[in-house]
Amino acid sequence: MKAHSVIKVEDLVYSYGDHRVLKNVNLTVHAGEFVAIIGENGAGKSTLTRHFNGLLKPLSGRVVVGGEETKHCKVSQLARHVGYVFQNPDHQLFHNTVEKEVAFGVKNLGLSTQTIQDRVAEALQAVGLDEYRDSYPYDLSKGQRQRVALAAVLAMRPEVIVLDEPTTGQDYREMMQIMEMIQVLNQKGHTIIFITHDMALVAEFAKRVIVLCEGKILQDDSVEAVFTCPDFLKQSFLELPSITQLGNGLSHPEISAPFLTVDEAYNTLKPLLGGEAID
Numbered sequence: 001m002k003a004h005s006v007i008k009v010e011d012l013v014y015s016y017g018d019h020r021v022l023k024n025v026n027l028t029v030h031a032g033e034f035v036a037i038i039g040e041n042g043a044g045k046s047t048l049t050r051h052f053n054g055l056l057k058p059l060s061g062r063v064v065v066g067g068e069e070t071k072h073c074k075v076s077q078l079a080r081h082v083g084y085v086f087q088n089p090d091h092q093l094f095h096n097t098v099e100k101e102v103a104f105g106v107k108n109l110g111l112s113t114q115t116i117q118d119r120v121a122e123a124l125q126a127v128g129l130d131e132y133r134d135s136y137p138y139d140l141s142k143g144q145r146q147r148v149a150l151a152a153v154l155a156m157r158p159e160v161i162v163l164d165e166p167t168t169g170q171d172y173r174e175m176m177q178i179m180e181m182i183q184v185l186n187q188k189g190h191t192i193i194f195i196t197h198d199m200a201l202v203a204e205f206a207k208r209v210i211v212l213c214e215g216k217i218l219q220d221d222s223v224e225a226v227f228t229c230p231d232f233l234k235q236s237f238l239e240l241p242s243i244t245q246l247g248n249g250l251s252h253p254e255i256s257a258p259f260l261t262v263d264e265a266y267n268t269l270k271p272l273l274g275g276e277a278i279d
């Protein structure tokens with residue numbers, strides 16, 4: 001049975017003044033998906049996803065979230081369904097302690113004080129920041145502030161979590177921590193939509209990829225399908241991970257699917273090379 005749709009975008013058009021940024025975008029996201037949205041700078045990725053929680057409303061077309069058209073909904077109402085972690089966490093941190101920051105959104109859900117406290121504690125633990133609950137958010141690193149913003153979203157337990165470039169400005173360890181955390185949330189049933197410029201992260205974590213180019217969807221398919229179709233990526237000025245380029249370039253009959261990770265490449269190539277060559 002196909003999962004229910006959590007976000008439906010129909011013929012979405014959006015402009016800033018007379019600058020048309022989204023040009024008839026159509027897509028449906030189903031519950032439980034793990035979707036990457038990619039495309040060059042200015043392609044319209046953030047503008048598109050800001051429609052998912054009602055921060056932007058369509059100029060024409062429709063965006064339906066949790067069965068309701070966003071133009072009829074308040075942002076606070078949509079926040080129950082769709083949590084949004086901004087490209088720059090500093091745009092969403094306003095309080096003088098990490099704990100207050102994380103509690104802010106969840107306090108608006110009409111829950112008991114105890115439930116709010118439990119949710120905040122759980123969210124801080126999930127992002128590994130419980131020992132910083134009394135810290136001033138701006139004393140933390142950028143990577144930690146990004147995780148405070150993620151915790152604030154987690155505490156609200158939205159069905160869908162949108163992350164706009166969650167790993168920018170983080171070192172490798174912080175980046176993998178965030179991605180692994182997001183992966184666990186997806187395994188627990190949350191729908192994940194993340195924007196990234198990092199094709200290696202798309203390859204390793206996403207299942208579906210939407211390529212946006214100048215406000216239009218160029219491709220919307222499984223990661224395997226998009227990553228074996230380099231023309232689309234060329235058109236959108238994106239570069240495949242080196243390991244995927246290597247596999248695609250070999251065009252060997254025994255290589256039936258693109259390499260998405262070094263482990264996959266290793267496991268496929270090792271027997272082809274007689275076992276010893278890359279040991």
Ligand SMILES: Nc1ncnc2c1ncn2[C@@H]1O[C@H](COP(=O)(O)OP(=O)(O)OP(=O)(O)O)[C@@H](O)[C@H]1O
Binds near residue numbers: 016019042043
């Ligand atoms: N508030 C705004 N007012 C006017 N123009 C804007 C505004 N926000 C974005 N734009 C313009 O709209 C276009 C799409 O921007 P958007 O931020 O959606 O792109 P993006 O794909 O998220 O890019 P990036 O990868 O750089 O984050 C760009 O040309 C941008 O300059």
Ligand SMILES: [Mg+2]
Binds near residue numbers: 046087
């Ligand atoms: Mg953006």
